[in-house]
Amino acid sequence: MQLHVKNSPFNEEQTELINRLIPTLTDHQKAWLTGYLSAAQATQALPSADPAEKSQVQQGAGSQGTSPAVTREVTLLIGSHTGNGESVANDVEETLKKEQIKVSRFSMDEFKPKSLSKVEDLLVITSTHGDGDPPDNALELHEFLHSKRAPKLEGVRFSVLSLGDSSYEFFCQTGKDFDQRLEELGAKRLFDRVDCDLDFEEPAAQWLSGVLGVLNESKAADVSAQETSEAAESSSVNQPAYSRTNPFHAEILENINLNGRGSNKETRHIELDLEGSNLSYQPGDSLGIIPENDPALVDQLIEAAGWDPDESVSINKDGDIRSLHEALIKVFEITSLSKPLIEKAAALTGNEGLKELLKPEQSEKLKTYIYGRDLIDLTEDYGPWEVPAKEFVGILRKIPARLYSIASSPNANPDEVHLTIGALRYDSNGRNRTGVCSVQCAERSEPGSSLPVFVQSNNNFRLPENPDTPVIMIGAGTGVAPYRAFLEEREESGASGKSWLFFGDQHFVTDFLYQTEWLKWLKEGVLTRMDVAFSRDSEEKVYVQHRMLEKGKELFEWLEAGANVYVCGDEKFMAKDVNAALLSIIEREGNLTLQEAEAYLANLRSQKRYLRDVY
Structure with missing residues (x-):
């Protein structure tokens, strides 16, 4: 203004x-x-x-x-x-x-x-x-x-x-x-x-x-x-020169697919140059990326709404102006719906169906509609909007930053930061959908180009201060990223504590992320033990929690010896199942009641020996 x-x-x-x-x-x-x-x-x-x-x-x-x-x-x-x-x-x-x-x-x-x-x-x-x-x-x-x-x-x-x-x-x-x-x-x-x-x-x-x-x-x-x-x-x-509100544009040094030919996954290993940024991080921290919407998706939305891509719109309270096309690519979120957004949109259309969808008795129907749809769907189903684009964008929130667990140690990789990002692609309601940031990294981020980034500290997911402390690391898919950072750091520092990795994915041949590095660390003793679970390589699906239960006696011995336990991955399924497996192991091997096992696990948490980075 x-x-x-x-x-x-x-x-x-x-x-x-x-x-x-x-x-x-x-x-x-x-x-x-x-x-x-x-x-x-x-x-x-x-x-x-x-x-x-x-x-x-x-x-x-x-x-x-x-x-x-x-x-x-x-x-x-x-x-x-x-x-x-x-x-x-x-x-x-x-x-x-x-x-x-x-x-x-x-x-x-x-x-x-x-x-x-x-x-x-x-x-x-x-x-x-x-x-x-x-x-x-x-x-x-x-x-x-x-x-x-x-x-x-x-x-x-x-x-x-x-x-x-x-x-x-x-x-x-x-x-x-x-x-x-x-x-x-x-x-x-x-x-x-x-x-x-x-x-x-x-x-x-x-x-x-x-x-x-x-x-x-x-x-x-x-x-x-x-x-x-x-x-x-x-x-x-x-104050740091670069932050969430003023991200550093880091040059991409490497961007390679970690999955083998024939995998139905695409996991990108991305190396970024931090030289000159003064950004610092520790293993366990995350790197934030300020993503952009796919230009093709923006074009589709503008066409569906009948807007002029060159129309000037305000992008913040200070009155900064951009073209509608640029604003929808770089500033506003268009790929997900929420109840607050639909409530605001209902006031901008004469379509009674949208107002009907917001009635309390339609709450389950509203949840079903929101899941897997975006602003293009909302526009095609309940538009046209009765206000110009410059007013409509006022109900949109900013594109949120995406946080990714850092997969490198700064001591092993000075002036660099590495990420492990799984490209999200799926079909929903008759259209192909993609993750905003993950597919930008997979398809529109070539070496030599840059990404706007900042460091997000996470003091709740740190290696133990005592290098002699054993660590148990549990992760599936891209959830293995911070453990690569942990082992790089322990290798550089010469930490003597034992380490045990539980890793899971779909197929051994195509999805064993960072396989050569784990095997090297096993050979050198940086990694003491490793148990893997590849769910699609057998008739009965096997996940990391099953491997934990199989090794329950040894795992409990590590806990009794003072080991820290780390869990990284999906919260609703993987982390929940891992928590249940830990309780079962503690109850069985410690000869405890369920209530006593829960208290044991709660004590690990209070001592910062049970640490989770889940999403």
Whole structure:
């Protein structure tokens, strides 16, 4: 949005300066500036009867030679599964510290639940996992809060930021649970809960800005223009040059198909050049890719809707303009449907059938319709839309980034990062469908071209600090990616702990991903044991959980010897079945009841010895 003298309180020179500055700011910088202005306004509002007192307050917050103003301490709790919550928490923590607000940060599984009653200002950042469940590291705190042991929280102020995916029925449910329960226990909201979809950057920044404004109201601070300049410069230096909102365009060095001829799968091994990016990662982290929609799919949508591909449309709240064709390729999601999207679309068409589909009694029919369809289907079935394209795109969300487990160690591959990506192709409702990012990587990402990327830290999926600790790694298909990173890292560091890999896929001949590398590591002793399951090579399908059950006695011995267990792969099937197999093994080999086996596994989780990267 451009400011003008007529629509703002600024003169011509000020308007020109603001219009030049605003487009260059990151979301983090905008949030910082909002908090700073709130603080300055609060200082100006102090009573003028005692100028000396006002001066002391200003110096307390801004002068390096005096103590900062006394403020309530902020406790920051993070419930995160893929690392999005950790990423947002980094910005929150950094911003609060720059505002001289005392903050203590904890992953939810590191925080003692009984300490809640001692908290002053509580900020909760949490994702939602699966069908409305808390992420693994939030389970204990979530359970405690909803138990009779939960303390009264009068005097505690709180605010919740929920991360979720609106395509799921229980969107942001964990955040809603925390928000409601904290209120029931007597805590007071210092700022309303914000629920974020996959494009969470803007609402998260707005939440932080709102929280910061409230916190600053109680500490009445003022910062000199010179200190503001230094803080902004420091923020620019300390913040990574490349991030989710400013991705690095990494050149593709290699892009090869790991599956053999005749496989019905296509798994790409992609190597990217990070030289000059200053991006760093650890084994267990993920790499985010900002994908683009298939241009052919965009053309099909524009034709179905009868739109002009060259029409100018706004792509964000700042009023940046792109052609409709470019915006649909690079900015807006068009390949999936959700109930919120259909509700908004129903207001833009005279088709009564779409409104009928949204009635409560049609909920199952709506779910069936949404599954496997996209915006082209919706347009062909319930269009035409009664508004121009520039208004219709206002109901679309941004293309969400895709996260992939990193398949390399930075110590083994300096200035590079490797990925293992399975190309998704399927038929649904009479049309061929493809994964937005996976097929872009498979078909439209040649060596020499680039992909916009960022690093997503995942502190919930790390190698043990003690190199002597045994590790058990369980994965199927592309779920084996982080274990390649783990073994590269252990080879480089000379770790002495034993390692055991359970790997599964469809066929031994065509789908044994990274076979030569596993065999080399077995020969050299970097990998101690390996058990494989190829489900389509026998009449009765055999999966990794079956191999685990076969080796149950040895596996339990490893657990008793202190091994860490890692699971990477599909949550609804593979990870669920692996969890059941682990319980069965612990119950049988430990001579325990089911309840005791569940407690054993829960203890492994609390000790961070049972770690999952599931999706």
